[in-house]
Amino acid sequence: MTRVLVVEDDPQLVRALKINLQARKFDVEAAPDGGSALRLAAARKPDVIVLDLGLPDMDGIEVIKGVRSSSKVPILVLSARHTSEDKIRALDAGADDYVTKPFSMDELLARLRAATRRQAEPDGRADDVTVITTDGFSIDLPAKKVRRGDRTVRLTPTEWHLLEILVTHPGHLVSQQQLLLEVWGPTYSENTNYLRVYMAQLRRKLEADPSHPRYLITEPGMGYRFEP
Numbered sequence: 474m475t476r477v478l479v480v481e482d483d484p485q486l487v488r489a490l491k492i493n494l495q496a497r498k499f500d501v502e503a504a505p506d507g508g509s510a511l512r513l514a515a516a517r518k519p520d521v522i523v524l525d526l527g528l529p530d531m532d533g534i535e536v537i538k539g540v541r542s543s544s545k546v547p548i549l550v551l552s553a554r555h556t557s558e559d560k561i562r563a564l565d566a567g568a569d570d571y572v573t574k575p576f577s578m579d580e581l582l583a584r585l586r587a588a589t590r591r592q593a594e595p596d597g598r599a600d601d602v603t604v605i606t607t608d609g610f611s612i613d614l615p616a617k618k619v620r621r622g623d624r625t626v627r628l629t630p631t632e633w634h635l636l637e638i639l640v641t642h643p644g645h646l647v648s649q650q651q652l653l654l655e656v657w658g659p660t661y662s663e664n665t666n667y668l669r670v671y672m673a674q675l676r677r678k679l680e681a682d683p684s685h686p687r688y689l690i691t692e693p694g695m696g697y698r699f700e701p
Contacts, residue, residue: 475589478519479503480510480536481551482529490523493578499585507531511539519546521588523581526552526563534566541567547588551576557694564646564695587644587700605640607688607701610679612640619679626678631656635671636679639689639699648696672697 477499481487491501502517504510507528514522522540526533537548550563553574560571570584605612610621617633619626628636634656639647653662672691676683690698 474498474500475521475585476500476502476517476519477585478510478513478517478522480507480522480524480528480533482506482525482527493582494585497582505529507533507536507539510536514540514544514546518544521547521549521585523549523551523585524568526550526554526559534562537563537566537568549581549584549588551581560695561648564648570646605643605701609681609688612636614641621679628675628678632671632675632678635668636675639697640701643699643701646692646696646698650696652696668697 475498477494479487479490479494479501481490481503482505487503487505491503494501502513502519504513507530510522510524510528513519524533524536528536533550533552537550540546540548547569548567550560550568550571551574552559552563552571554560555573563571569588572581572584603614605614610619610626612619614637617637619628619633619636635652638652638655649665649668650662652668653664657664657667672689673683676686676689680686680688688700690700692698
């Protein structure tokens with residue numbers, strides 16, 4: 474059973490989360506503040522942490538840093554803070570995902586499932602996987618080939634490089650800056666329009682409905698993720 478530590482000081486929200494998560498066979502424990510969260514994270518070794526940033530005794534960013542000093546447990550931030558700056562601070566501190574309040578329980582559950590899947594893979598990467606198969610297409614990493622049905626999808630070297638980075642971090646947010654640095658180099662670190670153009674091209678080639686992508690997901694202002 475997946476163990477979830479919910480770090481939240483709103484008793485009504487904690488109760489709602491417990492009811493919904495326990496109904497789906499999660500084992501749930503709650504901490505009302507950052508100090509309790511750090512103690513429970515160290516003692517109970519949860520499989521995933523759901524963390525509010527606005528805690529009574531410390532900022533949630535400090536909790537992330539404290540957990541990250543000794544653990545790689547997935548941390549999913551659940552916060553009313555909506556700005557890109559808050560999201561980037563949390564992700565840079567070591568959070569794996571960020572959901573803003575109010576939120577859909579279905580979305581939260583999907584993010585939790587993705588977080589626990591990533592935890593089962595070393596360092597969040599799929600390095601031991603050579604062929605990635607989805608309902609829409611397959612990717613042969615060693616051969617650098619993509620197929621949709623019975624036909625080969627022709628990608629440019631830049632499209633391939635971008636796709637390869639995303640699919641070897643399944644379910645993981647890859648920041649705009651990381652993609653620009655790895656694909657184009659430091660000179661292009663501010664050229665986010667490059668990413669928009671190339672992601673649009675990849676979606677036209679791989680997605681059944683490019684305007685509503687299923688696999689190549691945009692996190693506005695932050696980056697992109699591949700959802701298998």
